[in-house]
Amino acid sequence: MxxxxxxxxxxxxxxxxxxxxxxxxxxxxxxxxxxxxxxxxxxxxxxxxxxxxxxxxxxxxxxxxxxxxxxxxxxxxxxxxxxxxxxxxxxxxxxxxxxxxxxxxxxxxxxxxxxxxxxxxxDCLQQVGPVYLRATDKWVRRVGITLQLGWKERTDSQYLQTAILANQGDEDFFIQKAIGWALRDYSKVNPEWVRTFVTNHALSALAQREGCKYL
The missing domain is CATH 1.20.1660.10 (Hypothetical protein (EF3068))
Known part of the structure; x- marks a missing residue:
């Protein structure tokens, strides 16, 4: 022992x-x-x-x-x-x-x-992921938004969309930075999805700037 x-x-x-x-x-x-x-x-x-x-x-x-x-x-x-x-x-x-x-x-x-x-x-994102997105604490939600960083082709785009839209209206810097960070990371493997998402949704200037950095 x-x-x-x-x-x-x-x-x-x-x-x-x-x-x-x-x-x-x-x-x-x-x-x-x-x-x-x-x-x-x-x-x-x-x-x-x-x-x-x-x-x-x-x-x-x-x-x-x-x-x-x-x-x-x-x-x-x-x-x-x-x-x-x-x-x-x-x-x-x-x-x-x-x-x-x-x-x-x-x-x-x-x-x-x-x-x-x-x-x-x-492989339990569907089971535990929503817990992060329902949290009142901004730090927990920041984690929920960025959970899939580095997952590349294994990224669940539906979860990513849900995470971003659930926090879209939160003006906190760390939340908006997380949204941009998540989009930027996913744009490395699926730039068309990110480009379409950014076009179709009203994002903050910070989230959009960060998310489109590689596009």
């Missing part, structure tokens, strides 16, 4: 703390560890995490995500992504709930990757 108490292993770099916090509008505390160093230091634990039981993995994820420094929250997300293909439905539900815990674009978009990988692996 693996050690149930994961270590706090990241160093402190005082010279990086203030600039990193400022980049995130001083919403979070940082140790000053940049992404490359964090991932390198995490590598041994990431390998160890593959041997954890489902209960142990859940304990590790919760332990790191409740730490006060943002980098450890990134660690939790990194570990979730590293183990996503053998996550249980309970793990998935826990990850879903973390979208709204200390949310900002950095954590929200990282959780999106975890959740989307799970959904694609289990």
């Amino acid at each position: 693996a050690n149930l108490t994961p270590p706090l292993f990241l160093p402190i770099h005082p010279e990086n703390q203030a600039p990193m916090a400022k980049y995130m509008r001083d919403q979070f505390h940082f140790l000053g560890v940049k992404a490359g160093e964090r991932r390198a230091l995490l590598r041994p634990l990431r390998l160890q995490s593959h041997q954890l039981t489902p209960q142990e993995l859940q304990a590790w994820l919760a332990f790191y995500y409740q730490q006060p420094y943002r980098e450890y929250q990134y660690v939790a997300i990194d570990l979730a992504q590293a183990n996503v293909r053998h996550m249980t439905p309970a793990h998935y539900q826990w990850c879903y709930r973390q979208i709204t815990v200390t949310p900002w674009w950095d954590s929200v978009d990282a959780w999106r990757k975890v959740l989307a990988t799970y959904i694609l692996t289990h």
